[in-house]
Amino acid sequence: MRNDTHILAENVSYTYDDAAAPALSHVNLTVRQGEFVAVLGHNGSGKSTLAKLLNALYVPTDGCVAVCGFDTRKEELVWEIRQRAGMIFQNPDNQIVATIVKEDVAFGLENLGVPTEEMIPRIEKALSVVRMSKYADSAPHMLSGGQKQRVAIAGILAMEPAVIIADEATAMLDPSGRKEVLDTIRMLNRQKGITVIWITHFMEEAADADRVVVVSDGEVQMDGTPREVFSQVDRMRQLHLDVPPMAALAEELRKAGMPIRDGILTIEEMVQEVEKTLCQSKSAT
Amino acid sequence: MLTNITMGQYYPVDSRVHRLDPRIKLILTIAFIVCVFLASNFAGYILLSAFLFAVCRLSNVPFKMLLRGLKPLRIILILTFLLNLFFTPGDDVWVSFWIIRITREAFLQALFYSLRLMFLVAGTSLLTLTTSPISLADGLEILMGPLKKIRFPAHELAMMMTIALRFIPTLLDETDKIMKAQMARGADFESGNLLSRAKAMVPLLVPLFISAFRRAGDLAMAMESRCYHGGEGRTRLRVLKITKNDMIACVIMAAFIAMLILAGRFIPF
Numbered sequence: 001m002r003n004d005t006h007i008l009a010e011n012v013s014y015t016y017d018d019a020a021a022p023a024l025s026h027v028n029l030t031v032r033q034g035e036f037v038a039v040l041g042h043n044g045s046g047k048s049t050l051a052k053l054l055n056a057l058y059v060p061t062d063g064c065v066a067v068c069g070f071d072t073r074k075e076e077l078v079w080e081i082r083q084r085a086g087m088i089f090q091n092p093d094n095q096i097v098a099t100i101v102k103e104d105v106a107f108g109l110e111n112l113g114v115p116t117e118e119m120i121p122r123i124e125k126a127l128s129v130v131r132m133s134k135y136a137d138s139a140p141h142m143l144s145g146g147q148k149q150r151v152a153i154a155g156i157l158a159m160e161p162a163v164i165i166a167d168e169a170t171a172m173l174d175p176s177g178r179k180e181v182l183d184t185i186r187m188l189n190r191q192k193g194i195t196v197i198w199i200t201h202f203m204e205e206a207a208d209a210d211r212v213v214v215v216s217d218g219e220v221q222m223d224g225t226p227r228e229v230f231s232q233v234d235r236m237r238q239l240h241l242d243v244p245p246m247a248a249l250a251e252e253l254r255k256a257g258m259p260i261r262d263g264i265l266t267i268e269e270m271v272q273e274v275e276k277t278l279c280q281s282k283s284a285t
Numbered sequence: 286m287l288t289n290i291t292m293g294q295y296y297p298v299d300s301r302v303h304r305l306d307p308r309i310k311l312i313l314t315i316a317f318i319v320c321v322f323l324a325s326n327f328a329g330y331i332l333l334s335a336f337l338f339a340v341c342r343l344s345n346v347p348f349k350m351l352l353r354g355l356k357p358l359r360i361i362l363i364l365t366f367l368l369n370l371f372f373t374p375g376d377d378v379w380v381s382f383w384i385i386r387i388t389r390e391a392f393l394q395a396l397f398y399s400l401r402l403m404f405l406v407a408g409t410s411l412l413t414l415t416t417s418p419i420s421l422a423d424g425l426e427i428l429m430g431p432l433k434k435i436r437f438p439a440h441e442l443a444m445m446m447t448i449a450l451r452f453i454p455t456l457l458d459e460t461d462k463i464m465k466a467q468m469a470r471g472a473d474f475e476s477g478n479l480l481s482r483a484k485a486m487v488p489l490l491v492p493l494f495i496s497a498f499r500r501a502g503d504l505a506m507a508m509e510s511r512c513y514h515g516g517e518g519r520t521r522l523r524v525l526k527i528t529k530n531d532m533i534a535c536v537i538m539a540a541f542i543a544m545l546i547l548a549g550r551f552i553p554f
Contacts, residue, residue, distance in 0.1 A: 052506075055510050057506060057509060057510055079512050079514065082509075082510055082511070082512045083512055086510075086511075087507075087510040089503060089506070089507055089510075091500075091503055093455050093500070094499075094500045094503035094504050094507060095503065095504065095507035096451065097447070097448065097451065097504070097507075097508060097511075098447065098451060099419055099447065099450050099451045100419075102522070103522055103523070106522035107508075107511055107513070108511040108512055109520070109522075110519050110520050110521055110522060111511060111512040111513050111514065111519060112512055113518045113519060113520050114520055115520060116520060116521065116522060116524050119520070119522055120522075123522070139454070140451070141454040141455055141458070155511065156511070159511070159512070
């Protein structure tokens with residue numbers, strides 16, 4: 001195993017206690033430091049189960065998961081793992097524990113046994129990174145959904161994690177809140193080199209990731225750059241996932257007989273490609 | 286409509302009493318309760334009222350807030366007074382006709398018992414008026430700390446209290462939403478007799494409970510993922526410190542107790 005491997009899942013299967021079929025079966029996933037990996041899948045695909053396996057909330061029924069080299073099956077390592085792999089959940093209300101923002105950010109540090117003097121600067125720093133310093137003394141129920149999620153991110157950040165796992169962290173937010181949260185996470189990924197596992201069912205949120213992993217029926221179906229994944233329009237549709245509009249258009253044009261290349265995601269690329277093919281066909285006639 | 290509630294009866298102003306350490310305030314309140322039972326004559330009760338009034342002034346809490354706390358108690362107070370007045374045996378008869386017989390002893394006992402009840406409630410409301418629920422939970426956790434040795438879940442209780450306080454506004458919001466959703470479908474919460482109104486609450490309470498349980502599950506997972514593993518080895522952001530202010534308060538309380546005992550012994554009425 002290379003040293004910069006942050007997450008390593010080998011042949012992981014997980015079956016819930018009361019379920020007949022496994023929620024995940026034979027999943028392999030390697031994530032390196034600094035990667036921004038989007039895990040895409042529709043409801044019930046097993047993507048949330050995968051998230052909880054990466055944080056030792058669940059322990060694989062079969063196979064093994066290692067976070068920063070720590071095996072999640074070893075009970076004595078649980079707190080080491082959870083400190084390194086911070087998790088943000090879907091519902092902003094259900095993950096804030098304290099009645100004041102800064103105390104909520106302190107929650108993880110209190111659990112780790114960090115001395116009080118050291119806690120205060122770490123909390124201030126975490127809040128300023130997510131641009132929530134202004135609200136340090138506010139009550140969480142007065143904040144918007146996006147702000148609550150940013151507080152949750154600050155709570156994780158104060159614990160100085162290596163990996164942030166966001167389990168549909170934007171699913172309950174309005175578009176502006178969604179942007180706030182995604183921008184914050186992207187900034188952490190780029191500036192601090194924190195590895196991000198971004199679990200979502202929004203195709204557009206996955207488009208900017210370094211890598212897209214598509215999960216369906218408990219198995220990894222596709223794994224590659226957004227360009228590689230999204231250009232396989234038929235495959236995506238089979239898995240009941242949206243495809244970027246330009247990729248869909250390219251597919252339609254190809255079917256109609258226009259020789260358009262693979263891997264087109266933006267409008268600009270499409271315009272260029274169409275102009276190019278039109279010029280070529282003109283000069284050919 | 287439900288969002289602007291204040292939690293508990295905390296009266297958020299700044300004062301010397303508000304700034305006292307919650308642990309000290311809890312202990313002083315217990316001391317005051319003992320004082321209420323120490324008072325045995327008029328002089329004692331006058332001292333108690335003077336003390337309560339002085340603390341109330343010092344705390345910047347309006348006196349009428351304190352009286353408001355006594356309001357729900359009025360029926361019990363009247364009952365205590367009347368029962369003691371009519372049924373306490375005594376020799377020095379003041380009024381006597383038909384089966385009613387009021388003696389001096391009975392009157393004094395009735396008066397003292399009702400006063401005692403009033404002081405108890407007023408004293409403890411002064412604690413809750415000047416201490417935010419969160420610092421009260423902190424204070425209780427530390428004071429009950431020694432009980433952990435006999436497996437008393439002091440930390441867990443304080444954590445439960447904090448979480449309950451955190452979720453009160455969230456659940457109120459949710460109640461409001463469910464109520465509006467049910468009203469939009471024709472539910473009627475306002476009219477009808479008590480029974481039909483109670484029945485109308487069922488479609489409100491069932492979804493509320495279901496969602497509360499779901500929230501509890503989510504929160505437990507979020508807490509675990511942030512390394513929560515009980516009170517052991519846990520540090521705290523809020524550290525309670527005993528200040529000079531707290532020392533002064535303790536000295537005043539000690540002096541007051543001494544005065545009360547002296548008054549009971551040497552003042553004959």
